[in-house]
Amino acid sequence: MDYHQFMIECKAACHERHACGNGYQMLLNSQTVPEILNTVACNWNDVWRSKYSDIVAKNITRWFDGLEDEFHASGFFVNEETDKGIVFVSRPGKILTFTGRAKVYIFDTAHVVAKDNVQVYCRDKDSEIELYGHSYGKIEAGRVSAHNTSEVESYQECTCYDRTSVYALSGILHDFGHLQLVVENNVIIETNN
Numbered sequence: 001m002d003y004h005q006f007m008i009e010c011k012a013a014c015h016e017r018h019a020c021g022n023g024y025q026m027l028l029n030s031q032t033v034p035e036i037l038n039t040v041a042c043n044w045n046d047v048w049r050s051k052y053s054d055i056v057a058k059n060i061t062r063w064f065d066g067l068e069d070e071f072h073a074s075g076f077f078v079n080e081e082t083d084k085g086i087v088f089v090s091r092p093g094k095i096l097t098f099t100g101r102a103k104v105y106i107f108d109t110a111h112v113v114a115k116d117n118v119q120v121y122c123r124d125k126d127s128e129i130e131l132y133g134h135s136y137g138k139i140e141a142g143r144v145s146a147h148n149t150s151e152v153e154s155y156q157e158c159t160c161y162d163r164t165s166v167y168a169l170s171g172i173l174h175d176f177g178h179l180q181l182v183v184e185n186n187v188i189i190e191t192n193n
Helices: 003-017 021-029 033-042 044-051 053-064 068-073
Strands: 076-078 086-090 096-098 103-108 111-114 119-131 136-146 151-154 157-160 165-168 172-175 180-183 188-191
Touching: 003 021, 003 033, 003 053, 021 033, 033 044, 033 068, 044 053, 053 076, 053 086, 053 103, 068 076, 103 111, 151 157, 157 165, 165 172, 172 180
Parallel strands: 076 086, 086 103, 096 111, 103 119, 111 119, 119 136, 136 151, 136 157, 151 165, 157 172, 165 180, 172 188
Antiparallel strands: none
16 A cells, blocks of 8 residues: 555545545645545544444555554554554454553454553444453443443443443443443343342
8 A cells, every 4th residue: 555545545435425525625635644644533523433434444454554654653553552542443363452542443343452541432243342440432332341440331232340430322231330320221231239
């Protein structure tokens, strides 16, 4: 992968998904891979929430191959353990552990362990996430276990321990301890307490 091919594929994705005018203009003005990645960061909500996440999931490891230095310089990582930056996770083939203040986005099946102040966002139903310390997870799909004083918003399956703060919005909750618990929408609760 090189800058020109990356730009061609990003433009094609914008056309396919009818990108907003401002984001598309930012992309067109990008002269380097870091500038393209800055455009992605500035428009991250559109990328993650709906418009492009399936395109990113399908292509991220291929895009990263050959552009590692530019991704790293821009604070982006792919299937790599780090304590900072934005990490794209897509079928890493091993358990990934994150510390510090990394923001982890799981696009495809993974097992992620988050410690310290790491934030994890997951939309893959087959992924497994473990939260420790003061980590945070918005787990729209997948199984999550929350420990220590972590905070989680769960939509599929959550197991909580210790003094966690849990917002279970659907699915199943296995409650073995919590500090705060908010449950909505027909959540099934299994508890020892």
